[in-house]
Amino acid sequence: MQATPPLVQLERVARTFGQGEAAVRALSDVTLAVQGGEVVGLRGPSGSGKSTLLNIIACILEPSAGRLLLSGETVWDGAYRVPDLRRLRRDRIGFIFQFHNLLPFLSAVDNVALAMTLAGTKRPEARARARALLDELQVGRRADAMPANLSGGEAQRVSIARALANTPPIILADEPTAALDSERARVVMDLLRQVARERRAAVLVVTHDEKIFDRFDRMVSLRDGRIEEDTGSDALTQAAR
Template identity: 80%
Template sequence: MTAAPLVLLEGIAKQFGTGETAVRALSDVNLAVGPGEVVGLKGPSGSGKSTLLNVIACIMAPSAGRLSLAGEPIWDERYLVRDLRRLRRERIGFIFQFHNLLPFLTARDNVALAMTLAGQPRAQARQRAQALLEELEVGRRADAMPARLSGGEAQRVAIARALANAPPIILADEPTAALDSERARVAMDLLRRVARERAAAVLVVTHDEKIFDRFDRMVALRDGRVEAEVLRSA
């Protein structure tokens, strides 16, 4: 990696609880993801994958270590940024394992909302939302409410929502679990294209072996530690 990393973790640890009941979810994790890079994060259940993603997204504070995003120090014994909600809105696109769509908005408006909250005009936001849904082959369902979408359709809407504000950092927790092989590849190819064209950093937690070939690198976690890294392009 030649460019400065967009995601940089140095000695990150996360502990839940204290004393004899303490559980160490992450231990001395060092990881860098650069612009244009698509990195997969794998490991057995309980290895710390989702915890690590939540730490990077500033949803969960680490117990130790340093975190920098897009070249800015974010955590060093405490949060160094006052407005974490703004940071997440402007710099991070998060694709959750469960779609978390707002049930009272259509698919299109779920995607557009992310842009209008960032200040885009509503008409422009809805137009871009439609384009993203088309790319993910769910454009024909743009006017459907979440309750009328299949699990796979809802997840593709959630992916579109995460990409709406063109964030430099995209984090995804099992984004293709509800998708068939073909649509999983479509979704990952879109994430790869976004990474290349916008010089974004993409980090994906996955057990989905059918998309392993879409990553530049696979990072394996075990017991909260980085166990191995494999260059997929090698």
């Protein structure tokens, strides 16, 4: 029986910004695989390459070298190998940004529903699912509020609901709990863990938030653009205490 390929696979990926003497190597020789059902944390000091790595997996940034595979398909190998990157991002990737990036002219529920209607879901069904997701994230009572009237934490939870709306197999999050208190941070991480387990999704989270370290299956530490350590989160949680 053939093993299921990783949902995310990077092979010797590098990324350089600029040229010549001004060139900055943001990533060097990064090899990483994340299976379906796995929740992986990415940690490291500022400038270590965490967000660059996330943006390469999301097909927002091109690598300078190496190979990127998603769901076993080669997506980048010297150039992008898929015909429609927008469709790939829409169908396969849910991205939770550090800033919520909600559309200011749509209510919370319609921000979440829009992601589904763009993928072909009928509006009543999309709005019903959007309300259910907002309820799960403890922000359902603010479903009809406009983004300008949401607190920072509420807006971030709406953006998380939007990222989960189309049940993507790959979920990428850049500091998703930074604006949340301890209780709501755990709610968010428990939901991401549930999504990973029930849908066999691969979840990668950039974080400095020690209070959620125990929610990860693995913690990957980066420094100077290289993977310094890749280990189960338990050891790092104990070390942080």
